[in-house]
Amino acid sequence: GNSVTQMEGPVTLSEEAFLTINCTYTATGYPSLFWYVQYPGEGLQLLLKATKADDKGSNKGFEATYRKETTSFHLEKGSVQVSDSAVYFCALSYTQTGANNLFFGTGTRLTVIP
Amino acid sequence: DTAVSQTPKYLVTQMGNDKSIKCEQNLGHDTMYWYKQDSKKFLKIMFSYNNKELIINETVPNRFSPKSPDKAHLNLHINSLELGDSAVYFCASSHPGQGYRELFFGEGSRLTVL
Numbered sequence: 001g002n003s004v005t006q007m008e009g010p011v012t013l014s015e016e017a018f019l020t021i022n023c024t025y026t027a028t029g030y031p032s033l034f035w036y037v038q039y040p041g042e043g044l045q046l047l048l049k050a051t052k053a054d055d056k057g058s059n060k061g062f063e064a065t066y067r068k069e070t071t072s073f074h075l076e077k078g079s080v081q082v083s084d085s086a087v088y089f090c091a092l093s094y095t096q097t098g099a100n101n102l103f104f105g106t107g108t109r110l111t112v113i114p
Numbered sequence: 115d116t117a118v119s120q121t122p123k124y125l126v127t128q129m130g131n132d133k134s135i136k137c138e139q140n141l142g143h144d145t146m147y148w149y150k151q152d153s154k155k156f157l158k159i160m161f162s163y164n165n166k167e168l169i170i171n172e173t174v175p176n177r178f179s180p181k182s183p184d185k186a187h188l189n190l191h192i193n194s195l196e197l198g199d200s201a202v203y204f205c206a207s208s209h210p211g212q213g214y215r216e217l218f219f220g221e222g223s224r225l226t227v228l
Contacts (some may be wrong), residue, residue: 043118043204043219044157087155101162102217104193107155 002027006090006105010029013080015113021075022106023064023090031092034067034102040085047075047088061071080112115212116118118143118220120205127195137205137225143171144209146178146188147217158165163188192225200227 007022025033032051036044048057053068062077073090090105118139127133139146147170148160162170168184177193192199202222208215 014139018182043206043221044217045219046216050218089155089157101159102157104157107157109155 002031002092002094002103004090004092004103004105005086006018007108009087010051010111011109013110015082015112015114016079018021019075019080019084019110021088021110023073023075023105024094025071025073025090026082027092027094028094029094031094032080033064034091034093035062035064035073035075036089036091038089038107040086044089069088080110082114083113085110118205118218120198120203120220120223121222122223124224124226126228128195128228129195131195132191132193133195133225134189135203135205135225136187136189137185139205139207139218139222140186141207141218143207144185145207145215146182146185147206147208148188149178149206149219151204151222153201157204158227159200161188161190169222174196195227200225 003026010064034049035047037047038044047110048059050057050066056065064073064075087107087109091102093102120137133200145164149157149160151157160174161184165185177189182188202224204222205220206217208217
């Protein structure tokens with residue numbers, strides 16, 4: 001079956017530190033992979049995505065590479081800011097009877113302190 | 115204007131009551147979803163409707179009944195509320211079709227059952 005395992009939080013970093021949030025997956029077939037972000041009091045927003053092996057998704061300084069050999073999609077950012085404080089969700093997608101379905105990890109809370 | 119809006123944002127009620135959460139999207143999408151986020155931030159799909167037709171119905175108690183009066187609305191009605199129903203419920207929408215289509219989420223409705 002499909003599953004997503006991501007790094008337990010919470011993660012606390014100082015501003016300008018390097019961020020890595022690990023994500024691994026199991027899936028039948030070839031899913032697409034995503035990182036969603038949930039800022040305080042808001043709904044989830046798509047941060048970046050990769051649809052096939054070796055693709056790199058990037059947005060707002062965040063990057064993640066679809067690694068089929070290690071079934072991973074780790075999120076990285078070289079220098080975090082206080083405004084990056086949020087909960088980050090790794091997800092994979094599979095289609096079911098003509099609709100999308102996203103399978104989410106448990107989320108990792110990031111707090112960036114000045 | 116909010117793309118995906120849910121009401122109410124907060125709902126506190128007693129066990130055994132019946133309650134509804136409403137969702138509306140103004141993005142012109144054909145497909146809408148309900149997700150449940152538990153206390154550990156785990157997100158799980160409950161239902162998906164495509165153009166008012168139910169297409170995904172995960173293992174959810176039949177006390178939960180989605181209703182889609184038109185493709186811009188997907189309401190969630192819950193009968194005989196239980197303590198375990200306490201969670202944040204997210205509505206989302208997307209275009210339908212093969213392959214992945216980005217999901218747009220509402221801000222969530224926090225349900226607390228006492």
